[in-house]
Amino acid sequence: MLYIGKMTRKHKKKRSATKASCADRYDLYLQAVQAPEHEVPFFDRVFRKAYGRPASILREDFCGTFAVCCQWVKGRPNRHAIGVDLDPEPLAWGIKHNLDKLKPVDRTRIELLQADVRGNQGRRADVLAAQNFSFWIFKTRDELARYFSAAHKNLRRQGVLVLDMMGGSESIEEDRHDETEHEDFTYIWDQARFDPITHDCTFFIHFKFSDGSELPKAFRYDWRFWTLPEVREILLETGFKHVDVYWEGTDPDTGEGNDVFRVRNHAPSEPAWICYVVAHK
Numbered sequence: 001m002l003y004i005g006k007m008t009r010k011h012k013k014k015r016s017a018t019k020a021s022c023a024d025r026y027d028l029y030l031q032a033v034q035a036p037e038h039e040v041p042f043f044d045r046v047f048r049k050a051y052g053r054p055a056s057i058l059r060e061d062f063c064g065t066f067a068v069c070c071q072w073v074k075g076r077p078n079r080h081a082i083g084v085d086l087d088p089e090p091l092a093w094g095i096k097h098n099l100d101k102l103k104p105v106d107r108t109r110i111e112l113l114q115a116d117v118r119g120n121q122g123r124r125a126d127v128l129a130a131q132n133f134s135f136w137i138f139k140t141r142d143e144l145a146r147y148f149s150a151a152h153k154n155l156r157r158q159g160v161l162v163l164d165m166m167g168g169s170e171s172i173e174e175d176r177h178d179e180t181e182h183e184d185f186t187y188i189w190d191q192a193r194f195d196p197i198t199h200d201c202t203f204f205i206h207f208k209f210s211d212g213s214e215l216p217k218a219f220r221y222d223w224r225f226w227t228l229p230e231v232r233e234i235l236l237e238t239g240f241k242h243v244d245v246y247w248e249g250t251d252p253d254t255g256e257g258n259d260v261f262r263v264r265n266h267a268p269s270e271p272a273w274i275c276y277v278v279a280h281k
Helices: 002-011 025-032 036-051 068-076 088-097 141-153 227-236
Strands: 058-059 080-085 112-116 125-130 155-167 176-181 185-194 200-209 214-224 242-250 257-263 273-280
Touching: 025 088, 025 200, 025 242, 036 068, 036 125, 036 185, 036 242, 036 273, 058 068, 068 080, 068 112, 080 088, 112 185, 141 155, 141 227, 185 214, 185 227, 227 242, 227 273, 257 273
Parallel strands: 058 080, 058 125, 080 112, 125 155
Antiparallel strands: 155 273, 176 185, 185 200, 200 214, 242 257, 242 273
């Protein structure tokens, strides 16, 4: 019996690892969702437009792996960044994979805080950014107003708060799956639930690989789907003097967004759109 057992183990086929089992969800997110190289020039552009000078201090709320902070300090030697997030896991990932890639002198110009974004921590910023709809975690007017009030206090006397928003009829369709092909994987945006009365919604991000393996529910979002009028009204109520909406243009050949954002007072009713909201202190 011992001899048979050894033979069985010797000839047993070794199971190979799947691409999903080897995948790093934060790396996939950085590739599929974030675009720090686009966001940093936009932040600089809107601040210069408002105050006629370059911004030096960026605060990235809900910073996760703080990729935007890292991109910010790489731009100029006088720039500093503050990253704030409650979750220690993405912060630790960012230290290992993003911070360590910077030059030593650039690393010293990033301050990381594991803290609630509604607190008043660190130095005040010229630009405070809350990207990827992260502030939608606040589901009532009071909660959102508290965050916007804190953001107002965390800005210097001349400062801008930059948010992004999405909308359109396609953005609130339940059980809608939008897929985007990347070189080594497919990114899937899953709109699992939307309540038209409360605007509570649940969205997921999944990843699928060429070997057929999947990384389901890599990220989950339980949000309130805020509208532009609501957000603009609360920003003004919490002390911001002026709010601009930067609307994305459309490529005439493809009909898709062209990554060019300009201030608009009115916009066409498109089935899906993304914009920036820039609030001036």
